Amino acid sequence: MGKKILLVDDEPFQLRLMQKVLNQNGFEATTASSVESALEVLQNDIQDLIISDIEMPTIDGFDFRKRLLEDKKFKNIPFLFHTSHNKEMLIDKGLALKAIDYIDKNTPVEQLVAKVKNILATVVEQNEKSIAELKSVADKLNLKNVPQKKLKLKNFEINIFHKTYQNHPGGDFIDLIKIDDRYTFVVLGDVMGKKWGAWFFSFTFLSYIRSAIRLCVFDGNLSVAKIMQRINQVIHVDEFLNDIYSTLSLVLIDDETGDISYCGASDLPLLKYNPASQEVTQYKSKGLLLGFFKNGNFNEQSIATTSNDRVYLISDGVIDFEAKGVKKTDLNLFLGSLKMHLNQNLSFNQITESIFNSQKYQVDDCSLIQIKRL
Known part of the structure; x- marks a missing residue:
């Protein structure tokens, strides 16, 4: 798929x-005859480059650029002015608005x-350079948001x-x-x-989660719903995380009774597979995204397990994938595939190798955790 370019001009x-010219050269060009139409396009589909006329009715190109700079979703999209004017004053005005x-x-x-x-090409080169620098810093600081060592339990794996x-790296984090x-x-x-933006904030969320768990345990509180609410309250008042939200699945394993306690914040359902019935049961949470409201409406569910x-x-x-250039989400498709592999009594590595390593249309980082009762 070619780079996406939004063309904005009131001349049809x-x-x-x-x-036509850009599409013939491998780009995916979308048109808008007004700034209002252009903003609608951007709300539905972020572009790689915007090329805009200056003189347009109602809202001109300069005001369009100002609006984009005020919106954090759009302000970093490369922007070009396409105009018949070559007056130095207008050129300076556009460049002052950070047009390329x-x-x-x-x-x-x-x-x-x-x-x-x-x-x-220059934008790609600059992004790759920034990513290389971030990777270098992350490696030197040994920053990881996914455990590198396997944890040993008596009755669970x-x-x-x-x-x-x-x-x-992306926004997924595990602990x-x-x-x-x-x-x-x-x-x-x-x-x-x-x-990298989501990856950066994942460490802040992990820090709050670890602290909340330790503090609650120290107070003798092992309720995953109450721990989740404490995490949520702290994140809600943190100005640094303003408008940064996260899902969360929180599970407590009781290695003595074999029970599992579960609480979720706008996450996907917890799945439980029973080999005797060969069925997968879904446990859905009611909690809201972390930090969205002061009260996250979190509920706790207890799940008994057997060998x-x-x-x-x-x-x-x-569960996200790309089909014909369109992002799609299908939990049932994944459930069917998982159930089929489990019914064949395949190992965890065999399952992930089959489902994910052959997946050609991945659109995001993906994480899967299996908790097996021994």
Whole structure:
């Protein structure tokens, strides 16, 4: 799929011409005849580049650019002005609004395409350089948001599968917190956002979660719903995490009784597979996204397990995929595949190898945790 380019101009002929030329050169060009229409396009589909006219009715190109700069979802999209004006004052005004460049409407189409290609190539190069620098820092600080060592329990076995998207870290985070020989917490969260931005905030969420669990346990409180509410309250008042939200699945394993306590915050259902019946049961949480409201409306569920039962926690990347250029979500499709593999009595590694390593249309980082009763 080519890079997405949004063309904004009130002249229909100009729009059709540019769209045709860019599409013929491998881009995916979308047109908008007004700023209002352009904003609607952006709300539904983030673009890789915006090329906008200056003189348009109601809202001109300069005001359009100002609106984009005020919205954190759009302010970093590369922006070009496409105009017949070449007055230095107008050019300076546009560049002051952090536009990358101007393209004269009289520019031959070959030069237009070449300039667009160079701009997008430069953006990719800068992004790759930034990512390389972040990776270097992360490696030096040994920053990990997924456990690197397997945790040993007496009556349970915990297996973790985590796959990044295009070798970039994302918002998924996992932790295993063993309190003593009896109690162990399992944490799976997913910070809203993409790649390095979500990855960065995942450590803040992990820090709050670990602290809340330790403090509650110290007070003799092992209720996962109450622990979740304490986590939520702290995140809700943290200005640093303003407008940054996360899902969370929180599980407490009782290695003595074999029971599992579960609480979720806007997460996907916890899944329990019983080998005797060969059925998968879903446990759905009622909790809201962490930090969204002061009271997250969290509920707690107790799940009894017997020998060879398996419990699964999943992130949304497990059920998201791309089909014909469109992102789709299908929990039932994943459930059918998981059940089929489990009924064949395959190991965890065999299941993940079959389901995920052959998955060609991954659109996000994905995480799967299996808790197996021995």
